[in-house]
Each structure stands twice: as structure tokens, then as C-alpha cells.
Amino acid sequence: MKHSVGLLGLLLAGVLITGCAASQQGAQSAQLPAGFDGSSQQVELLDVADRRPLPELRGSSVYGDTLNLVDYRGRVLVLNIWASWCGPCRGEAPELREVWQETKDQPVQFIGLVTRDSEVASQRFAESYELDYPHLMDADGSLQLQMRDSVPPAAIPSTLFVDREGRVAGRIIGKASAAALRGFIEELLAEPEREHRS
Numbered sequence: 405m406k407h408s409v410g411l412l413g414l415l416l417a418g419v420l421i422t423g424c425a426a427s428q429q430g431a432q433s434a435q436l437p438a439g440f441d442g443s444s445q446q447v448e449l450l451d452v453a454d455r456r457p458l459p460e461l462r463g464s465s466v467y468g469d470t471l472n473l474v475d476y477r478g479r480v481l482v483l484n485i486w487a488s489w490c491g492p493c494r495g496e497a498p499e500l501r502e503v504w505q506e507t508k509d510q511p512v513q514f515i516g517l518v519t520r521d522s523e524v525a526s527q528r529f530a531e532s533y534e535l536d537y538p539h540l541m542d543a544d545g546s547l548q549l550q551m552r553d554s555v556p557p558a559a560i561p562s563t564l565f566v567d568r569e570g571r572v573a574g575r576i577i578g579k580a581s582a583a584a585l586r587g588f589i590e591e592l593l594a595e596p597e598r599e600h601r602s
Contacts, residue, residue: 445578449591455571458483458564459550466518466526466539473540474570476513480592481566482585484514485548485555487521488529492579493561497533499582503589504537511568512589515540519548519560567592 458481462472473481484500486493504514516539518526523541530539542548548557554572555562565574565588574588 445576447574447576447584449565449574449588450572452567452571452573452595455567455569455573456553457570458554458566458572461517461540461547461550463547464541466516466523466530466541468523471515471538471540473515476515477570478568479511479513480568480589481564481570482512482514482589483517483564483566484580485517485519485560485562485564486529487519487560488525489521490560494529494533496561496579496581497529497535499580499585501534502582503585504535506586507589510589510593512593513537517542517547519543520545565589565592567595 458473460472460474462470462474465471473483482504484496486497500514507514514537516530516535516537518539519542521541521543523543526539526541530536540547545557548555551564551572554564554575555577559577561579563576563580563585564572567573573592576584576588
């Protein structure tokens with residue numbers, strides 16, 4: 405069972421986007437809006453039973469060192485897909501930085517996935533917005549394509565939320581707000597306590 409924005413209540417209210425994505429024709433998954441054109445936002449939290457593992461994503465960071473997302477298992481993972489040439493990505497960058505700073509001492513890991521961009525432009529972008537968490541390079545878009553069941557390959561910006569078991573638990577297709585980021589993170593951090601009580 406999937407939950408829309410209503411589950412997260414007012415934390416997610418008022419989040420608007422203007423996406424960079426081109427139209428995504430023939431979306432196969434019922435979870436995705438048909439003909440996504442970036443003019444609206446989709447916010448979705450999945451029930452535990454509906455979650456699927458995040459594909460193994462590994463490669464070079466924007467600075468050339470090796471990144472493997474499996475290394476972050478056990479934390480709530482916030483995987484933000486962006487590119488330096490994307491206007492809404494610039495718009496959401498301060499919000500990402502704000503929530504990343506707030507959650508540094510919690511079991512939460514922010515990761516950027518830089519798609520269809522150059523290392524130099526990506527480095528400049530990350531440094532300009534002080535996004536000092538790791539960023540995985542995806543110059544040809546192949547890593548984003550591996551996640552096509554969760555996010556349309558042309559949807560930039562988008563953010564996936566991965567639970568502590570490594571399963572895709574939610575997503576924002578479009579520009580994320582600080583309120584939306586906090587809402588997802590709080591939901592996922594609270595899950596082990598809820599399951600223990602039930």
C-alpha cells in the first residue's frame with residue numbers, strides 16, 4: 405500500500421516544483437505518473453511490504469574516490485538526483501544543506517547522484533552550495549536508469565528515501581523542500597520503534 409502526501413500531513417504541505425525532466429513516455433510502473441513532464445510533483449511513502457531493494461550503486465565520486473551505497477546500510481539514506489545545469493536543483497540545494505546539517509548526528513546519510521554532468525561542473529555546484537556530503541558521478545545516466553522502477557530516468561531533481569534495510573521507502577519526484585525531507589526522515593527513523601511496539 406502506498407501513501408500520498410496526506411500521510412505526512414502538514415510537514416509536506418505546500419511543496420511545489422518546476423522540474424527539469426523531459427516527458428517520460430510509457431511509464432511501466434503503476435507507482436509512476438504516466439507522461440511525467442516535470443510540471444507537478446509526486447510525493448510517496450511506501451508501506452514496508454511494498455518496498456524493494458535499492459539497486460547496487462557504486463562508482464566514482466565527483467572527486468574521484470570510490471563510493472558504494474551498500475556501505476551506508478543501517479542508516480536512513482537520502483539519495484538526491486541532481487545536475488548543475490538544472491534550475492530546480494539549484495533551488496532545492498539550500499534546503500538539502502539545511503536538513504543535512506540538522507541530521508548529521510543521526511543515523512541518516514545524504515548522498516548526491518550527479519547525472520549527465522561533468523566532474524568540474526559538479527564540484528563547483530557542490531562547493532558553491534556547501535553540499536559537503538558524498539556525491540556519486542553518473543555522467544551517462546546509467547545509474548539513474550537502474551532505478552527506473554522508482555524514479556523516471558529523466559526526472560531531475562528527484563529524491564529517494566532508503567530505509568535502514570536498504571529498501572526504497574519513498575520518493576519525491578521534483579524539487580524537495582526542507583519540510584518534505586524532514587517528514588520522510590522522521591517517518592523512517594521512527595519505524596524500528598513502531599515495529600518493536602507492534
